[in-house]
Amino acid sequence: xxxxxxxxxxxxxxxxxDEDTVTGLLLAGIGHVTTGANATRNFLVVDxxxxxxxxxKAFDEMTAxxxxxxxxxxxHVAERIRYKIDMYTAAFPAVLEIPSKDHPYDPEKDSVLKxxxxxxxx
Amino acid sequence: xxxxxxxxxxxxxxxxxxxxxxxxxxxxxASRAELSRALSDGFFNLAQANFNAPNRxxxxxxxxxxxxxxxxxxxxxVDENDVTAYTLKDLTSPPEVGTPEKADPEATSNLDGSDxxxxxxxxxxxxxxxxxxxxxxxxxxxxxxxxxxNPKADPLRWFGILRPMALGTAQTNFVHSLPPxxxxxxxxxxxEYHEKSIRSLRQTVRELRKELGVNLIDESVEExxxxxxxxxxxxxxxxxxxxxxxxxxxxxxxxxxxx
Amino acid sequence: MEGLFFNIHSGYxxxxxxxxxxxxxxxxxxxxxxxxxxxxxxKLQLTPSYGEQLANVASPFPTSTIAAKAxxxxxxxxxxxxxxxxxxxxxxxDFLTYSYMIDNVALLITGTLHERDTKDLLERCHPxxxxxxxxxxCVASNIEELYSIVLVETPLAPxxxxxxxxxxxxxxxxxxxxxxxxxxxxxxxxxxxxxxxELSGTASAELMSDILGFEADRRAINxxxxxxGTELSKSDRxxxxxxxxxxxxxxxxxxxxxxxxxxxxxxxxxxxxxxxxFDQGGIGQGGGGIGGGTQKSLxxxxxxxxxxxxxxxxxxxFTFAVVYAWLKLQEQEIRxxxxxxxxxxxxQKDRIGNYISVF
Numbered sequence: 001x002x003x004x005x006x007x008x009x010x011x012x013x014x015x016x017x018d019e020d021t022v023t024g025l026l027l028a029g030i031g032h033v034t035t036g037a038n039a040t041r042n043f044l045v046v047d048x049x050x051x052x053x054x055x056x057k058a059f060d061e062m063t064a065x066x067x068x069x070x071x072x073x074x075x076h077v078a079e080r081i082r083y084k085i086d087m088y089t090a091a092f093p094a095v096l097e098i099p100s101k102d103h104p105y106d107p108e109k110d111s112v113l114k115x116x117x118x119x120x121x122x
Numbered sequence: 123x124x125x126x127x128x129x130x131x132x133x134x135x136x137x138x139x140x141x142x143x144x145x146x147x148x149x150x151x152a153s154r155a156e157l158s159r160a161l162s163d164g165f166f167n168l169a170q171a172n173f174n175a176p177n178r179x180x181x182x183x184x185x186x187x188x189x190x191x192x193x194x195x196x197x198x199x200v201d202e203n204d205v206t207a208y209t210l211k212d213l214t215s216p217p218e219v220g221t222p223e224k225a226d227p228e229a230t231s232n233l234d235g236s237d238x239x240x241x242x243x244x245x246x247x248x249x250x251x252x253x254x255x256x257x258x259x260x261x262x263x264x265x266x267x268x269x270x271x272n273p274k275a276d277p278l279r280w281f282g283i284l285r286p287m288a289l290g291t292a293q294t295n296f297v298h299s300l301p302p303x304x305x306x307x308x309x310x311x312x313x314e315y316h317e318k319s320i321r322s323l324r325q326t327v328r329e330l331r332k333e334l335g336v337n338l339i340d341e342s343v344e345e346x347x348x349x350x351x352x353x354x355x356x357x358x359x360x361x362x363x364x365x366x367x368x369x370x371x372x373x374x375x376x377x378x379x380x381x
Numbered sequence: 382m383e384g385l386f387f388n389i390h391s392g393y394x395x396x397x398x399x400x401x402x403x404x405x406x407x408x409x410x411x412x413x414x415x416x417x418x419x420x421x422x423x424k425l426q427l428t429p430s431y432g433e434q435l436a437n438v439a440s441p442f443p444t445s446t447i448a449a450k451a452x453x454x455x456x457x458x459x460x461x462x463x464x465x466x467x468x469x470x471x472x473x474x475d476f477l478t479y480s481y482m483i484d485n486v487a488l489l490i491t492g493t494l495h496e497r498d499t500k501d502l503l504e505r506c507h508p509x510x511x512x513x514x515x516x517x518x519c520v521a522s523n524i525e526e527l528y529s530i531v532l533v534e535t536p537l538a539p540x541x542x543x544x545x546x547x548x549x550x551x552x553x554x555x556x557x558x559x560x561x562x563x564x565x566x567x568x569x570x571x572x573x574x575x576x577x578x579e580l581s582g583t584a585s586a587e588l589m590s591d592i593l594g595f596e597a598d599r600r601a602i603n604x605x606x607x608x609x610g611t612e613l614s615k616s617d618r619x620x621x622x623x624x625x626x627x628x629x630x631x632x633x634x635x636x637x638x639x640x641x642x643x644x645x646x647x648x649x650x651x652x653x654x655x656x657x658x659f660d661q662g663g664i665g666q667g668g669g670g671i672g673g674g675t676q677k678s679l680x681x682x683x684x685x686x687x688x689x690x691x692x693x694x695x696x697x698x699f700t701f702a703v704v705y706a707w708l709k710l711q712e713q714e715i716r717x718x719x720x721x722x723x724x725x726x727x728x729q730k731d732r733i734g735n736y737i738s739v740f
Contacts, residue, residue, distance in 0.1 A: 002200045011195040011213060013303075018443065019182045024164045026186060027277050027289075028296040029193030042192070045183050048441050069196035070208065070307055092198070094208070094307040098157065101165035102420075102444075102726040105158045112310065116147060119317060162727065169723035173716055173735075174680060176603050177559070178484055180445065184505050187495040273612070280495065283556040284607040 007092050010069035014042040014062045014093070016055065017074040020101050025072065042068060046077050056081055068093045076103040086111075129330050136323050143316040150309045157302040164295030171289035179282070181289060187280045194300060206311040208304045214272060387699035391470050394462055398703050401458055402695055404430060406714055407740040414721050415733045420444070423722055430454075444722040451715045456508045458711075462704065469579035473701045475536075476570045477708060481510025482537055483566060487559040489518045494550055512536055540565035553612055560604065560621040567597055567623045580701070588694050588702035595690055597626035598652075599683045605636045605645055606680070627652045642679075658682045681737065688713055688739045713737055 013030040015022055022045045025031070032042045044058040059081060062071050075097040078085050088095060099105040107113055171181055179185070197211040278285070278293055388395075406414075410426075417423040420442065424435050427447075434450040463474050485506040492502040499519040506515065514534040540562045550558075574580055574589035601622040608618050619637035622629065628636065628648070635648035649655045658679065691706035717736035724733035 002204060002206075004200075007198040007200060007206075010198055011211065012192050013194075013196055019445070020165055020168055021161075023182050023186075024161070024168060024292065024296040024299075026190070027293040028300060029277060030195065030300075031186070031190045031277065032192035033188050033190050039188070047443055048439070069198050070303065072303065091204075091206070094206075094310070096303060096307055096310075098303070099161055101162070101169075101723075102728075104162070104728070105154055107154075110154075112150065112313070113147075115313070115317065116144075119143075119320065162729075165727055166723075166729050169720065169727065172723075173720045176600075176607065177487070178481075178507070178712070179488075180448075182445070184488065184502060185491065185495070186497075189496055279552045280491075282491075283553050283611050283613055284560070284604055286607065290610075 002091055007069070009067055010092055012042050012068045013070045013072060014065075014068045015072040016044045016046060016058055016062070016077055017072070017098070018047065018077070018100050019045050021074055021098070040065075046074070052080060056084060059084060063088065063090065063093060063095070065093075071095045072098050074098060074100040074103065075106065075109060076100055079109070126334065129327065129334060132323065132327050132330060136320065136327060139316060139320050139323060143313065143320060146309055146313050146316060150306065150313070153302040153305040153309065157299055157306065160295050160299035160302065164292045164299065167288045167292035167295060171286045171292060174286035174288060176284060176286070177282070181281050181285075185280045185282075187277070190277065190280075191275070193275060193277075194297075196304065203315055204311075205315045206308065208307045208311075210300050210304050214275065390467050391699075391701070394465050394470060395699070395703060397462060397465070398707050399695065401707050402703070402710070405710055405740055406430065406717070406738070408738045411717065411721070411736060411738050414718070415724075415730075417721075417725055420447075420722060420726055423447070423718075423725060427718070444719060444726050447722050448715050448719045451718060452507075455708075455711050455715065459509060459708065469577055470701055470704075472573070472577070473580075474704060476566075476573060477705060478509050479536060479540075479566050479570075480563065481507040482512055482515075482535070483510070483540075483559060483562045485510040485515060486518070486535075486537065486562075487555060489515075490550065490555055490558070491552075494552070494555065537562060537566075539569065556613070557617060557621070563600070564621055564623045567593055567600075568625060571625055583700065584697050585700040585702050588697060588700055589705065592687075592690050592694070592702065592705065594626040595687060597623035598628045598632075598655075599687060601626070601628055601633055601636055602645060602649065602683065603680060605639055605648075606642065609641065627655070645679075658686070681735070684713070685737050685739070688737055692739045710739075 012032055013025070015025045015030070017025075022043050026043065030042070034040050040061075042062065044055070046055055055077065059071075059073075062068055069092065071093045073085075073095065077100075078097045085095060085097075097110070168181060175181065192213050195211045195213045197209045199207045199209075201207070273279075278290060281289060414423060414426055417426060421440055424438065424440075424442075424447075427435060431451055431454055434453050435447075438446055438450065459474075459477075463471070466474050488506060489499055489502055492499050503516060503519055512535055514530065517530055517534065571590065571593045574593070575586045580586050580589075604618060604621050615637055619633070622633040622636065624630075628651075632648050632651050635651070636645065639645050639648060649658070688710060691709045694700065694702040694706040697703075717738065720736050721733055724730060
């Protein structure tokens with residue numbers, strides 16, 4: 001059973017996505033920038049020109065933090081670091097893929113739905 | 123020494139688990155649909171706001187405020203089976219006194235979307251009351267995590283005081299996207315638990331059947347893979363692109379359909 | 382008589398502007414754009430207008446890229462014109478750039494308030510609003526410094542006057558600063574158009590007087606509608622209304638007291654020609670939510686009218702007003718294309734027709 005210490009301080013959401021997704025979620029009040037010299041953000045705006053390394057780095061940093069409970073990531077951005085996400089097994093933070101304005105939710109790419117098939121050997 | 127009766131009981135238990143597991147998928151689909159709707163409404167209103175913007179501004183990254191502090195977050199509770207429940211939490215309220223371990227009852231009560239007023243309305247009410255630095259009094263019950271108490275902390279302000287109404291509407295849409303997010307991650311945790319349980323129970327059943335020397339082609343014992351109704355389960359693609367899979371379970375009228 | 386001498390100095394510019402005007406998108410162009418299924422298609426359809434700028438854009442691209450590239454062309458075209466302009470026309474075109482300068486200053490002040498790196502924001506400034514002192518604003522590490530630099534060294538200095546204090550800058554005060562600057566700017570521009578020796582008594586003066594008057598009215602209405610439910614007080618709001626236009630002074634007085642869209646309507650109706658706008662436009666804000674089909678909001682109706690006024694200037698020769706008109710029409714075109722792009726990207730075709738087209 002997971003010890004409370006591993007999750008009770010995980011109060012923030014985090015988001016890696018395109019500008020409108022991040023703007024929207026920040027409008028919803030989840031954005032947080034820590035005070036001080038090495039301010040950290042719980043969001044990253046990704047556009048087609050953003051280097052993969054930057055996205056990977058943000059993913060690593062956000063999943064390593066102890067104060068984040070859920071990491072949201074646009075499905076189309078997740079595709080660019082699919083191998084990383086597939087290898088992610090930690091219980092916290094939970095990673096959830098969300099649609100963006102020009103990439104609606106695609107159930108074909110949702111690995112969750114494939115689990116039923118796996119379980120019943122279809 | 124194992125008995126047929128025990129086997130039957132286990133088999134029943136397994137069936138129930140599987141049905142409950144499939145129900146979770148219904149819930150998952152429904153939450154996905156709700157999330158998609160809230161987000162697409164939000165994106166569209168954001169586009170509308172940009173079209174109506176009075177000052178040639180673009181409502182985006184240029185205007186983010188680096189002083190921002192999270193107003194809404196998540197509360198996590200894990201039960202004895204490692205099933206995790208995520209709930210939307212108002213991060214602006216003062217910390218609980220005396221019960222730091224328990225989840226905050228007010229913030230985790232059901233988040234009834236119909237009680238939502240737009241943040242703008244709430245803000246104008248507090249503004250009219252003349253307090254610019256409202257003390258962090260919590261509104262009751264279901265609205266706790268979905269309304270803002272301190273208008274000065276509202277992210278909407280980053281984009282200017284005079285802004286199109288569509289921007290406020292977009293904010294409401296995005297706030298509405300948070301409860302289904304909570305539901306989705308909670309459901310996922312539940313799904314994982316169910317899978318583990320089903321796999322282990324199946325294993326037990328198999329072993330028990332071996333022990334009883336049950337003939338594999340004996341039709342009085344059902345294979346777990348042929349649960350009644352499962353053969354009617356078909357997962358096809360989401361043709362309408364609305365986030366809902368055409369999910370057909372004839373004995374279940376709650377099948378996620380429409381949009 | 383100004384027609385006799387206009388062409389000596391400004392004929393070339395007028396000719397170029399008319400060329401620009403002729404390549405603005407028409408209703409049927411827009412119609413084609415709305416048929417596009419993807420942003421790639423849209424980009425292809427825009428090749429005649431923005432081919433050069435869009436040529437190197439790689440797919441996939443965010444919708445904001447289209448506006449950015451189209452703006453590049455607008456800036457290029459404007460700068461070419463400006464380079465040819467002399468005398469009063471040059472001054473006229475400088476006036477056009479002041480509104481962009483106000484936008485840039487507001488962006489930088491907001492960035493400083495938001496503790497952003499103002500050097501990054503400098504890149505986001507509108508090129509037409511660049512002036513020598515602008516990078517210097519980034520050196521300022523707080524609001525005080527920003528304020529004292531801006532006051533002294535910029536073309537915007539005359540617009541600051543004495544109604545701005547540097548204390549306590551927050552989002553509310555920044556909004557007030559921005560709109561007060563713009564009000565002063567409009568009034569100064571109007572004064573220039575009607576009293577400058579080269580312009581006074583000409584068609585330019587008359588046309589610009591009408592156009593700027595209408596813009597003043599439109600701004601007063603927008604400010605009022607957008608202020609409901611915000612912390613902008615009525616007395617503060619009143620100070621933002623330009624002192625010109627048909628609504629001034631009785632209409633603006635009523636607007637300053639308005640509490641809801643209905644009261645706005647009553648204020649507007651005192652001007653005869655505005656009364657008919659309500660038959661076309663719904664009351665209240667445009668795009669408050671999904672739905673409502675293609676019903677035009679009051680704001681859309683006023684924007685439409687402004688565009689028609691702009692189009693109308695081209696029926697006159699020998700006037701500077703066509704430069705102003707072209708600029709406004711071009712900007713609206715960029716907004717329209719962006720809107721269409723968003724509807725395509727988001728697969729929301731219902732309201733794709735909500736752009737404003739006058740050709």
